[in-house]
Amino acid sequence: MTDWQTFSLNPADYGLPSRDALRQLRIWDGHYHGFLGSDPLAQHAETMHYVERMGIERVFALEIGGSLEKPFAPTGIEAQQREILERDGHRVSGLVCVDPGEPEQSVEKMVNWIRQGPCVGIKYAGHGRHEFRVSHPKNDAIIRLAADLQAIIYVHTWLKVGGSPRTPGGSNLSGEATPMDLVTLAKRFPDVPFICGHTGGDWELGIRAIQSQPNIFLEFAGSDPHSGAVDLAVRELGAERIVWGGHGPSRSYATELSKVLDADLTHEQRLQILGGNLRRIAGPIFKKKGYKV
Amino acid sequence: MQSPSPSQALDRRTFLKAAAAPTLALPLGTTLSTTLAQAQSQDSEAPDAPPGIVDTNLHVGDWPFRHLKYSAPRALADKLKQHRIVEGWAGSFEALFHKNLSDVNARLAVACRGIRDLSLRPVGALCPVWPGWEEDLRRCHEIHKMPAIRLYPAYHQYRLDRPEIRELFAAVQARGMFVQVAIDLEDPRVHHPALQLEPVDVRPLTEHLQAVPEIRVQLLNAQMALSQPGIASLLATRRVTFDLANLEGAGAIGRLLAGNHWSIKTQLHLSHLMFGSHAPFFPLEAALLRLFESPLDRSQLVALMQGNARHWLPPGPVPG
Numbered sequence: 373m374t375d376w377q378t379f380s381l382n383p384a385d386y387g388l389p390s391r392d393a394l395r396q397l398r399i400w401d402g403h404y405h406g407f408l409g410s411d412p413l414a415q416h417a418e419t420m421h422y423v424e425r426m427g428i429e430r431v432f433a434l435e436i437g438g439s440l441e442k443p444f445a446p447t448g449i450e451a452q453q454r455e456i457l458e459r460d461g462h463r464v465s466g467l468v469c470v471d472p473g474e475p476e477q478s479v480e481k482m483v484n485w486i487r488q489g490p491c492v493g494i495k496y497a498g499h500g501r502h503e504f505r506v507s508h509p510k511n512d513a514i515i516r517l518a519a520d521l522q523a524i525i526y527v528h529t530w531l532k533v534g535g536s537p538r539t540p541g542g543s544n545l546s547g548e549a550t551p552m553d554l555v556t557l558a559k560r561f562p563d564v565p566f567i568c569g570h571t572g573g574d575w576e577l578g579i580r581a582i583q584s585q586p587n588i589f590l591e592f593a594g595s596d597p598h599s600g601a602v603d604l605a606v607r608e609l610g611a612e613r614i615v616w617g618g619h620g621p622s623r624s625y626a627t628e629l630s631k632v633l634d635a636d637l638t639h640e641q642r643l644q645i646l647g648g649n650l651r652r653i654a655g656p657i658f659k660k661k662g663y664k665v
Numbered sequence: 666m667q668s669p670s671p672s673q674a675l676d677r678r679t680f681l682k683a684a685a686a687p688t689l690a691l692p693l694g695t696t697l698s699t700t701l702a703q704a705q706s707q708d709s710e711a712p713d714a715p716p717g718i719v720d721t722n723l724h725v726g727d728w729p730f731r732h733l734k735y736s737a738p739r740a741l742a743d744k745l746k747q748h749r750i751v752e753g754w755a756g757s758f759e760a761l762f763h764k765n766l767s768d769v770n771a772r773l774a775v776a777c778r779g780i781r782d783l784s785l786r787p788v789g790a791l792c793p794v795w796p797g798w799e800e801d802l803r804r805c806h807e808i809h810k811m812p813a814i815r816l817y818p819a820y821h822q823y824r825l826d827r828p829e830i831r832e833l834f835a836a837v838q839a840r841g842m843f844v845q846v847a848i849d850l851e852d853p854r855v856h857h858p859a860l861q862l863e864p865v866d867v868r869p870l871t872e873h874l875q876a877v878p879e880i881r882v883q884l885l886n887a888q889m890a891l892s893q894p895g896i897a898s899l900l901a902t903r904r905v906t907f908d909l910a911n912l913e914g915a916g917a918i919g920r921l922l923a924g925n926h927w928s929i930k931t932q933l934h935l936s937h938l939m940f941g942s943h944a945p946f947f948p949l950e951a952a953l954l955r956l957f958e959s960p961l962d963r964s965q966l967v968a969l970m971q972g973n974a975r976h977w978l979p980p981g982p983v984p985g
Contacts (some may be wrong), residue, residue, distance in 0.1 A: 374960050375960065378960065379957055380961065380962050380963040380966060381715055381716075381957075381963060381966050382715065383827050383953075383954070383957045385749065386715070386718070386748050386749050386953050386956075387747045387748040387749065387935070387950075388748075388950065388953055388954055388957065409927070415927075419915055421916075422915040422916050422958060425916075425958065425960070426958060428939055450840075476827070530818075530854070531855070531923040532854045533853075533854060533855065533856050537858070538858040538859075538861070539858055540855075540858065542858075543854070553732070573852075573854055573855055574854075574855045576731070595852065595855070596852045596911065596947070596949050597945065597948050597951045598946065598948075599733055599734055599735065599944070599945055599946060599947060599948045599949075600731070600732075600733060600734050603734070620914075620915040621912070621914055621915035621927050622913065622914060622928065623913050623915075624912070624913050624914055624915060624916075624917050624929060624951075624955055624958060625915055625954075625958055626950075626951055626952075626953075626954035626955040626957075626958045627913060627955075629802030629954055630947075630948040630949075630950035630951035630953075630954055631948065633948065633949075633950040633954070634734075634949075634950055634951075651979060
């Protein structure tokens with residue numbers, strides 16, 4: 373049987389934080405894809421071994437009560453997910469996927485899973501089902517409810533290069549938001565915090581896009597690790613506007629942690645980025661639900 | 666600068682004492698940098714010391730589209746030493762867009778020689794579909810003493826089914842060198858709009874390897890290749906290896922070795938993998954932490970850290 377907490381060589385001998393050091397950073401992972409694959413419950417159980425090994429304190433699962441591709445279709449594991457969120461609530465939290473083109477269904481899902489259920493936030497996926505992105509006014513009903521619930525709002529953003537002429541964002545799917553789309557939305561709700569997922573993929577442009585919109589936080593998960601990326605984000609946005617995501621199991625936790633370890637940060641800044649800022653965003657709804665922060 | 670003689674060599678404890686206590690004189694002609702290098706070298710070779718790492722996937726210089734924190738060879742070497750990297754195989758990012766690869770390789774060799782407290786081994790770039798690669802190869806081998814050459818088919822815009830590849834493999838093999846092929850350097854979704862690169866199809870390599878017995882080929886940043894059809898026959902040659910830099914997925918190494926990776930169906934043998942970080946473009950910490958993300962035993966870690974690389978290339982001298 374695998375001992376997931378034993379290391380045959382000491383990471384500290386290689387200039388890396390040990391598992392204990394990682395645990396002391398109180399890492400909150402805002403981007404967890406454990407409930408995916410052909411057997412989502414088994415995948416979740418396996419992925420949590422790595423979460424535990426890497427000293428991560430809490431994950432926010434993004435596929436609760438529906439998949440990213442079909443957010444309103446029954447998955448058949450809803451009851452088990454509710455059970456996991458209640459039983460393992462000290463380390464697993466849930467976000468539900470919504471759709472800016474389907475505000476009525478989205479609101480119904482939020483009431484069911486957040487107001488009356490265990491979840492704490494919403495996720496917008498990148499999709500090609502229709503042309504309604506988060507910036508469309510149809511989406512405002514969802515945001516108004518999220519604000520009322522004090523729910524976490526995570527928005528997948530990308531800037532895929534392509535099109536003719538080729539431009540960053542020119543290959544995005546029809547409903548896939550860019551950081552600029554998110555800024556358009558965030559301007560209409562200046563008191564509501566938003567998380568700009570993936571930095572827009574092209575972080576040099578994504579950071580610029582959101583720089584002047586202070587209610588947008590930046591998250592780096594789900595893209596290759598580029599040395600210097602977090603340094604730039606801290607210079608332009610401040611460490612207090614960056615949150616961390618692991619994107620497991622499709623991404624390596626090593627990849628996502630390295631982005632922060634690479635940066636020239638104070639210990640206090642690392643604490644902020646790896647968990648402190650997400651605890652600040654999640655604080656109100658956790659308090660309302662009686663969850664421990 | 667020549668290496669100090671054995672009589673000048675200090676063990677690590679003596680050196681550290683000397684560094685801490687100015688009254689303990691160092692032997693005549695022994696500089697701080699040479700003794701530090703020796704101390705670190707001895708440290709890594711001591712039976713109870715954590716094994717040092719050979720990084721097979723490095724570049725020097727800036728990324729063509731961005732300044733990098735550790736682009737300068739000195740900065741890179743200092744970063745490597747902080748993380749117990751004792752040797753690196755380095756190409757030059759200039760090779761991506763410069764046509765005069767001969768000069769690129771010469772500058773790379775000078776840059777690596779300038780690092781005197783770490784074994785930074787230059788890997789020159791060749792383009793087999795441009796004229797003069799045979800002379801470039803000769804210079805890499807005879808003048809710059811390079812152990813290997815690196816190909817950039819995506820950036821130099823050729824496919825691996827070209828007959829020149831086989832000629833190049835034969836010429837490289839005749840000199841006792843090996844080949845590295847850079848499969849991906851940057852996620853194509855975030856390329857500069859001016860770039861339009863074809864993905865590299867590795868399938869033709871199998872025939873080249875069959876035609877050139879004993880040629881050894883390392884595929885760098887090659888996660889994409891592991892999902893291509895025909896990869897099994899390439900792996901079966903046992904003369905192809907991969908580095909760790911872009912092997913994604915939670916616990917990727919352990920799961921690839923077990924044949925249950927989240928998205929890659931191919932099962933790898935431990936001998937297929939060598940440590941490589943793609944630094945300074947990727948954070949060095951990514952590949953390092955990847956070693957520890959999977960519950961590997963010490964013998965597996967040592968093979969990945971240095972054993973498999975040493976099998977291809979014995980340790981080189983530290984220039985200092």
